[in-house]
Amino acid sequence: xxxxxxxxxxxxxxxxxxxILFITQAASAxxxxxxxxxxxxxxxxxxxxxxxxxxxxxxEEAGGTPELAMKLQKTGLGLARANVGTADAVRVNGLVDIGxxxxxxxxxxxxLRKTQD
Numbered sequence: 105x106x107x108x109x110x111x112x113x114x115x116x117x118x119x120x121x122x123x124i125l126f127i128t129q130a131a132s133a134x135x136x137x138x139x140x141x142x143x144x145x146x147x148x149x150x151x152x153x154x155x156x157x158x159x160x161x162x163x164e165e166a167g168g169t170p171e172l173a174m175k176l177q178k179t180g181l182g183l184a185r186a187n188v189g190t191a192d193a194v195r196v197n198g199l200v201d202i203g204x205x206x207x208x209x210x211x212x213x214x215x216l217r218k219t220q221d
Contacts, residue, residue: 109215116208119201126198133191141184149188153181 138146156178160170 106216106219109212109219111212112208112215113212116205116210116212119205119208121205123198123201123203123205126194126201130191130195130198133194134188137184137187137191141181146188149181149185153178153185156181 134146141149144152156174160174160178163170163174
C-alpha cells in the first residue's frame with residue numbers, strides 16, 4: 105500500500121509539471137499569434153475576420169470576384185483565430201492537469217499517512 109501511495113504522489117507531481125508546461129506554452133503561443141498580426145490586437149481578431157468575410161460575401165453576391173488579397177487576409181485571420189483557440193484549449197488543459205495533479209498528490213499523501221498508522 106505504501107508503494108501505491110508513493111506512485112500516486114509521483115503521478116501527481118508529474119501532472120503538476122505537465123500542467124505548468126502546458127500553461128507556459130499556451131501563453132507563448134498566444135504571444136506568437138499576437139506578434140504575427142501585430143497592428144491588430146487579439147481582442148479585435150474575431151471582429152476583423154467577420155468584417156472581411158462579410159465583405160467577400162457581399163462581393164460574391166453582387167456577382168463579382170473578390171480580390172486574392174481579401175481571400176488571403178481572410179485565410180490568415182482564420183488561421184490566427186484557430187491558433188488562438190488552440191492556445192486557449194491547451195491553457196485549459198494545463199489548468200485541469202494542475203487540478204488533477206493536486207488531487208493526486210493529496211490522495212497519495214493521505215494514503216501514505218494511512219499506511220503509517
